[in-house]
Amino acid sequence: MTVLTEGEALELLAQGAMELEGRLVDASNTTLRAEITLDGTTRRCVYKPVQGERPLWDFPDGTLAGREVSAFLVSQATGWGFVPPTILRDGPLGPGACQLWIDEPEDAEALIGFVPAYDVPEGWLAVANARDDAGDAYALAHADDPRLARLAVLDAVLNNADRKGGHVLYAEDGRIHGVDHGISFHVENKLRTVLWGWTGKPLPPEAVEVLERLGAGLDGALGEQLEEHLTISEVQHTRLRVRRLLRRGRFPDPPQEWPAVPWPPV
Structure with missing residues (x-):
C-alpha cells in the first residue's frame, strides 16, 4: 500500500467519503473505525463524534475532539x-x-509494559512497582529510547492526562505514534503518563531547539490555530508550559497531589 504524505492524508480525511465499519469497544467515549475514500484512494480512520463524548467534570463538554486536533497541530509544529x-x-x-x-x-515489539521486577531489560527504565494477584513483584518500565523521550517532551507541552502504554502505536516503518489526546491542554497541571523514566534529567539539545521553535509558533500562527479549538487561557498556559520547560531545561517531575500514572497504565 502506497504511503501517503501528510498533505495527502489531510486532504483524504477532509474530503473523503466516510463509511463506518464498527465501534472500538475499549474506548470510554464513542470511537468508531471507518473507511474513507477519495479519488480511488481508501484508508482507514478513527472517527470520534462530539455527540459521543462522555461528560467530564474537569473538561468542558464537547471539547475533546478539538483537543485531539490541537495535539496534532502541536505535534506537527515540532x-x-x-x-x-x-x-x-x-x-x-x-x-x-x-x-x-x-x-x-x-x-511489533512494545517499548512499554510490566516486566518482572528482578529482570528489568537492559536499557529500560523502571517507573513504578506493582504486584500481581499471586503477589509476584513487577515493574512498570519503558525503554530508554530517544523516540519515547521526545514523546515525553510533547506530552509535557500538551499536559496530557492519559499517556497509557496502549496509546503508543508502532508503525511498520519503525516510527512510533501517540494517540488519544482528548484530555490534554488543561490549564491546571494534570500530566499523567507512563513515561517518567527521565524525571529530572536534562532535556536533549534537540528537544530544546524544538521547544524554542514551538514557543515562537505559539506566539504566532500556531497559537492562532489552537485558538480555533481551545480557550485563550488554554493556549496561554501551553505557552507557559513551553517556557517553563525551557527555563528548567529538564524533564518534569511527577505530581505529588494526585496519581502520576494513568489507570490502567498499559
Whole structure:
C-alpha cells in the first residue's frame, strides 16, 4: 500500500467519503473505525463524534475532539510527527475528530509494559512497582529510547492526562505514534503518563531547539490555530508550559497531589 504524505492524508480525511465499519469497544467515549475514500484512494480512520463524548467534570463538554486536533497541530509544529494526521470534520454522526488509522505489524515489539521486577531489560527504565494477584513483584518500565523521550517532551507541552502504554502505536516503518489526546491542554497541571523514566534529567539539545521553535509558533500562527479549538487561557498556559520547560531545561517531575500514572497504565 502506497504511503501517503501528510498533505495527502489531510486532504483524504477532509474530503473523503466516510463509511463506518464498527465501534472500538475499549474506548470510554464513542470511537468508531471507518473507511474513507477519495479519488480511488481508501484508508482507514478513527472517527470520534462530539455527540459521543462522555461528560467530564474537569473538561468542558464537547471539547475533546478539538483537543485531539490541537495535539496534532502541536505535534506537527515540532516536526516529530508523533500524532497521526487529525482534522475536525462532519461525519455520519455529526462533527468530530477524524484521525488516520495506524496499522501495527503483528510482530511489533512494545517499548512499554510490566516486566518482572528482578529482570528489568537492559536499557529500560523502571517507573513504578506493582504486584500481581499471586503477589509476584513487577515493574512498570519503558525503554530508554530517544523516540519515547521526545514523546515525553510533547506530552509535557500538551499536559496530557492519559499517556497509557496502549496509546503508543508502532508503525511498520519503525516510527512510533501517540494517540488519544482528548484530555490534554488543561490549564491546571494534570500530566499523567507512563513515561517518567527521565524525571529530572536534562532535556536533549534537540528537544530544546524544538521547544524554542514551538514557543515562537505559539506566539504566532500556531497559537492562532489552537485558538480555533481551545480557550485563550488554554493556549496561554501551553505557552507557559513551553517556557517553563525551557527555563528548567529538564524533564518534569511527577505530581505529588494526585496519581502520576494513568489507570490502567498499559
